[in-house]
Amino acid sequence: DVKVTQSSRYLVKRTGEKVFLECVQDMDHENMFWYRQDPGLGLRLIYFSYDVKMKEKGDIPEGYSVSREKKERFSLILESASTNQTSMYLCASSPYLTGAKGTQYFGPGTRLLVL
Amino acid sequence: KQEVTQIPAALSVPEGENLVLNCSFTDSAIYNLQWFRQDPGKGLTSLLLIQSSQREQTSGRLNASLDKSSGRSTLYIAASQPGDSATYLCAVRYDRGSTLGRLYFGRGTQLTVWP
Numbered sequence: 001d002v003k004v005t006q007s008s009r010y011l012v013k014r015t016g017e018k019v020f021l022e023c024v025q026d027m028d029h030e031n032m033f034w035y036r037q038d039p040g041l042g043l044r045l046i047y048f049s050y051d052v053k054m055k056e057k058g059d060i061p062e063g064y065s066v067s068r069e070k071k072e073r074f075s076l077i078l079e080s081a082s083t084n085q086t087s088m089y090l091c092a093s094s095p096y097l098t099g100a101k102g103t104q105y106f107g108p109g110t111r112l113l114v115l
Numbered sequence: 116k117q118e119v120t121q122i123p124a125a126l127s128v129p130e131g132e133n134l135v136l137n138c139s140f141t142d143s144a145i146y147n148l149q150w151f152r153q154d155p156g157k158g159l160t161s162l163l164l165i166q167s168s169q170r171e172q173t174s175g176r177l178n179a180s181l182d183k184s185s186g187r188s189t190l191y192i193a194a195s196q197p198g199d200s201a202t203y204l205c206a207v208r209y210d211r212g213s214t215l216g217r218l219y220f221g222r223g224t225q226l227t228v229w230p
Contacts, residue, residue: 004158021133042222043204047230090158094216103149106158 004107012113018099032074033092034045081114121221134192138205143183150190151204163194196212
């Protein structure tokens with residue numbers, strides 16, 4: 001089974017702190033994604049990566065950056081956390097393969113609270 | 116902009132009822148459509164994936180249909196059970212020929228099945 005893990009389930013940080021959210025997948029997937037999920041807004045794509053050291057902005061990249069130094073690991077960085085970044089963060093991965101095998105596999109999520 | 120809409124936003128039913136959850140999308144040139152399930156505070160689990168050339172997919176008590184021309188998909192849940200209580204998300208993929216597999220999500224239908 002595909003496994004996507006996220007470093008923390010719950011995280012509490014202070015405004016202005018630098019925050020790292022880590023995501024690791026064990027299926028050698030090329031594509032990895034970071035979403036945030038907020039009530040009433042659904043899932044919104046922050047950044048994605050289709051290869052090591054490659055990254056692309058999603059719909060809401062402001063205030064975030066990402067790092068992908070190894071294929072299995074995709075990190076989301078909040079350079080200076082703000083209260084409006086309090087949210088549920090979900091990581092996903094998918095293989096290059098198209099069709100039914102091209103589904104995305106999600107991690108359990110990190111619930112971040114910025115005080 | 117590709118928009119995905121889910122109706123209703125919330126649904127509460129007694130055990131045993133047959134349910135229909137709706138998903139509509141603005142651009143009919145989809146590659147495939149997926150239904151996910153999300154339990155509270157957890158990540159997403161893929162339930163069914165329908166390719167654009169297919170009309171429906173079935174898995175156990177779940178049946179998903181796709182009508183590209185009208186921009187609609189329905190998820191039918193037969194003989195609902197309390198364990199079906201979760202949020203159901205619809206996601207559309209448009210990038211035919213791309214290996215990225217970016218998904219566009221609806222905001223979900225929160226289902227509660229009471230005994």
